[in-house]
Amino acid sequence: MIVSNTHTHVSNVPAKERAHSRTYSFVHGNHQANRARLLISCPDQPGIVAHVSQFLYEQGANIVHSNQYSTDPESGLFFMRVEFDIPDLDTHKNTLHNQFQPIAEKFAMDWKLSLANQRKRMAIFVSKEEHCLRELLWQWQNGDLYAEIPVIISNHPIAKKTVESLGVPFFHIPVTRDTKAEAERQQLKILEQYQVDFVVLARYMQILSSNFNQIYKNQIINIHHSFLPAFIGSNPYARAYERGVKLIGATAHYVTENLDEGPIIEQDVQRVTHQYDIEELKRIGAQIERTVLARAVSWHLEDRILIHQNKTIVFE
Numbered sequence: 001m002i003v004s005n006t007h008t009h010v011s012n013v014p015a016k017e018r019a020h021s022r023t024y025s026f027v028h029g030n031h032q033a034n035r036a037r038l039l040i041s042c043p044d045q046p047g048i049v050a051h052v053s054q055f056l057y058e059q060g061a062n063i064v065h066s067n068q069y070s071t072d073p074e075s076g077l078f079f080m081r082v083e084f085d086i087p088d089l090d091t092h093k094n095t096l097h098n099q100f101q102p103i104a105e106k107f108a109m110d111w112k113l114s115l116a117n118q119r120k121r122m123a124i125f126v127s128k129e130e131h132c133l134r135e136l137l138w139q140w141q142n143g144d145l146y147a148e149i150p151v152i153i154s155n156h157p158i159a160k161k162t163v164e165s166l167g168v169p170f171f172h173i174p175v176t177r178d179t180k181a182e183a184e185r186q187q188l189k190i191l192e193q194y195q196v197d198f199v200v201l202a203r204y205m206q207i208l209s210s211n212f213n214q215i216y217k218n219q220i221i222n223i224h225h226s227f228l229p230a231f232i233g234s235n236p237y238a239r240a241y242e243r244g245v246k247l248i249g250a251t252a253h254y255v256t257e258n259l260d261e262g263p264i265i266e267q268d269v270q271r272v273t274h275q276y277d278i279e280e281l282k283r284i285g286a287q288i289e290r291t292v293l294a295r296a297v298s299w300h301l302e303d304r305i306l307i308h309q310n311k312t313i314v315f316e
């Protein structure tokens with residue numbers, strides 16, 4: 001099975017009217033036109049690496065990174081990420097998929113072939129706190145996040161000026177308990193119109209419905225402002241303060257219907273003492289949130305994350 005980088009949308013918006021996606025020209029080396037990535041998960045057995053590497057050799061590819069991981073013999077699963085250069089990739093990519101298919105079937109692989117120079121289209125959702133949004137925009141501007149940002153959506157107007165100053169379309173869609181379903185309908189329509197591949201919740205403080213999660217399954221990244229599984233839900237810093245914790249942290253995870261219980265992508269912590277009040281915890285925590293989210297987003301953009309049984313395998 002191949003899952004291309006771009007969401008398989010059938011847009012009824014004519015190309016000329018499709019949302020303008022502003023990009024910055026700074027490109028890291030690993031976005032060369034001939035660079036591709038192959039992600040594989042399958043039952044473990046001898047010969048997988050040999051068949052994959054032989055296949056790539058026969059296609060004229062040069063492997064630049066190869067990582068693999070086998071789980072315990074009982075569950076017997078194998079995970080692999082191969083990054084390679086191949087001449088004339090653009091003309092090759094369709095035949096590459098078709099010619100890899102028999103190997104994928106032989107090993108019952110779940111697999112994805114993605115092209116490094118195809119920017120994923122990332123929408124960002126934000127509420128009132130802007131620090132995570134600003135970190136993503138800053139890294140995007142300086143080329144550290146190789147993505148398109150076609151649209152940003154918020155349930156508050158506060159980030160409008162920041163976002164529109166960068167030429168990114170901003171939609172303010174208020175959300176209340178009574179209007180939540182209609183608000184999500186509008187959000188999903190916008191994501192479809194802008195052909196969004198995945199969504200980042202940058203301190204977006206609304207719980208997404210199961211419908212939203214099904215449409216963007218494993219394509220929504222959230223930053224939770226605690227070291228999960230501690231302090232799931234709202235107001236984690238106040239609860240951490242009351243608990244007298246000696247560590248605070250942040251967790252980036254894929255979003256599922258189960259609030260803050262999706263597959264963890266990245267976490268970090270910092271020591272604190274009894275002398276810190278809640279505002280100090282929030283201030284220190286914001287710095288952790290920003291860096292943890294940016295790392296998780298960059299790994300997603302670079303196809304470094306595989307998901308299995310509510311856990312991730314991250315090939316850093």
Ligand SMILES: Nc1nc2c(c(=O)[nH]1)N[C@@H](CN(C=O)c1ccc(C(=O)N[C@@H](CCC(=O)O)C(=O)O)cc1)CN2
Nearest residue numbers: 205206207208222223224225233234255256257259260
């Ligand atoms: N389906 C999911 N939606 C969201 C998740 C998730 O894991 N699954 N993560 C949250 C982010 N979040 C903590 O990181 C969080 C956001 C909001 C709430 C909450 O209780 N929200 C209330 C309304 C709050 C308000 O009106 O300001 C609610 O939605 O009823 C808890 C945790 C993002 N969404």
